[in-house]
Amino acid sequence: MSWLHVARADTPLILAFPHGGTYLPESDFRSDWIARRDTDWHIAALYDGLVEATTIRTDISRSIIDVNRDPSGASLYPGQATTELCPTTTFDGDPLYSDGAGPDIATRRERWFDPYHAALAAEVARLRKLYDRVVVYDCHSIRSRIPRLFDGELPELNIGTNGGATCDPALTEAVAKAASARSHVVDGRFRGGWTTRHYGRPLEGIHAIQLEIAIRAYLDEPPEITPENWPPRYDPDRAAPLRRDLARILNAALNFAKGPT
Template sequence: MSDSYTLIKGSVPLLISMPHNGEAIPADIAEVMTAKGREVADTDWYMDRLYAFAKALGAYILMPKYNRYVIDLNRDPDGVDLYPGANNTELCPTTAFDLSPLYKEGCAPTSEQITERVKNYWQPYHQALKSTMQAIKAEFGQAVLLEAHSIQSHVPRFFQGQLPDFNFGNADGKSCSPELISTLVGLDYAPYTMVCNGRFKGGYITRAFGQPDNGLHAIQLELSQFTYMNEQAMTYNETLAMQVQPKLEALVKALITFAATLSKNAKD
């Protein structure tokens, strides 16, 4: 446990990171935000609840305390766009996904404030990611990172129409071995839809930490919130969640099996 994140230590070579799961906003930031901003509507809601089964499977789990509106942990600290030429959100977002302002007029974060947020929130989370992946690799010989995300099924700012249910990204094949993505694509997702490297190819964390030649494999899953939530009310739907959780559990088990197999081969 840290002031800005929670790390649950596991016993298998899989780390599940949930960088957009945090809901808190520090008081000094909240007071200059709009009412819309304080709603933190673009949170990856309930990831910890949806993946609660993963703890019993032995996965390491990393979650931030603070919301992505404070600072986006899945963005380059230098402000480089994830998708050049497309509509992108900033390191410290100033608008919500629906383009409504997050800050009162004249109160958007300054460059000095952004630098401070990188120091206080971004760096600790990424240091925890780095040290945990290194510890897993040191113990098992290989490490797998699952970036667990979710998003509303309709966000015109980023994509047209309805998003597929399971959206995998591995930086167009660069962040994990071909065998890993083949394993994931080969799972049974029915009745849900699935796509790999579609609108979402993996964010900064997937791209930075996925180094398959060094035994570090990263994959991002952007799950449609339509599969487990009442989207407009932003509430958890237990009935829907219980239907999609077996698919997520099969996914996590496949990642653990893959990682364990790689680890065994690395030691042989």
């Protein structure tokens, strides 16, 4: 499958990239720019080469199908604004489709969601045979201010473990310590998406954690986004300080996985 990329490594760390894709194989959106607006921009480049790990990423835009949502359609954040398995609005609440148009959810799930998670589950199983502990680290970024989703400005680093349910406390502590040079929070507004919650089974040796990065930490984020200024370009020099911090975080996760059980 040309849209799905799996690069295997024989270490007990998996990096998943569910929202970095921009490919829109269907063209019934109000505009391509609106459909791509909530992409985790340049997320694969941000993490590239920081640690030896298996990586899994999809080229499919999250506006086609969000592979980090519960496939049953249940909300990850009941009572709070969020987007669906096949979104019909942007983060800001703007409609993605013209009146009368909408997604074929069952077809999209079969075509893109299921293969993505089959690949991820296979890598978890492969590495679990080699190691007593495996860490699934879900890689995300988001605009720093989205009033519909949260009040004020996000911390730069937002660690999610679903209230400690998806990983050993020692992993949370190690990641939070490695993140301490920047503003950060554990299980704040973003507590981990479906990937973290589904795969995180610490009693079975599978530890899942999510890191949601406020985009201002590595890109020049404008106060208001327009088709002329969004997305910002990726500048390796601009991203370098965060990449150093992420290397510490990833190595903390890897050391936890390799450590004594």
